[in-house]
Amino acid sequence: MNILHTSDWHIGRSLFSQKRYDEFASFLDWLREAIESQHIDILLVSGDVFDTSTPSNRAQQLYYEFLYEVSKSCCRTVVIIGGNHDSPSFLQAPSALLNVLNVKVIGSKRETQ
Numbered sequence: 848m849n850i851l852h853t854s855d856w857h858i859g860r861s862l863f864s865q866k867r868y869d870e871f872a873s874f875l876d877w878l879r880e881a882i883e884s885q886h887i888d889i890l891l892v893s894g895d896v897f898d899t900s901t902p903s904n905r906a907q908q909l910y911y912e913f914l915y916e917v918s919k920s921c922c923r924t925v926v927i928i929g930g931n932h933d934s935p936s937f938l939q940a941p942s943a944l945l946n947v948l949n950v951k952v953i954g955s956k957r958e959t960q
Contacts, residue, residue, distance in 0.1 A: 851887045853878070857932065859906030860898035868905050875913040882922050890922050894930025900937060918948035929954040 858871050882890060897906055917925055927950065929938045935954030942952045 848889065849885060849887045850889045850891060851882065851885065852891045852893065854893045854930070855895045856892065857895055857898040858909055859902045868909065871906070871909050875909060879913065879916055879920065882917060883920055886921055888921070888923050890917065890925045891928070892926070893928045895932040896927060896930070896938065898932055900932070900934035902937075914945065914948060914950050918950070923949060925950040927952045 856871070856874070860867060881887070896910060902910075914925060925948075927938060929935050929952075933954070937954075938952050939954040945952055
């Protein structure tokens, strides 16, 4: 079983007021190709998918298109864990839909009772 661990994508982050969507798209394309060429079974993203708790529409589009494309690849499961830049409720909101694509979202640690 091949597992690829990534983190800190910060999709949507600007650099000196310059939007970097082309760079994020290139990174996600590279990652998708690496998943295929390395025959990755599980992709783990541990924190800071987005740079803000309210990502732009373009940042969301890049993220969801990536997850959709990966779901059609050899990768059987994607696990997304929220980080301090992510909104737990925002990440978890589409969980039912993402489960269909074998994407598991953990927005925050669960409260113990």
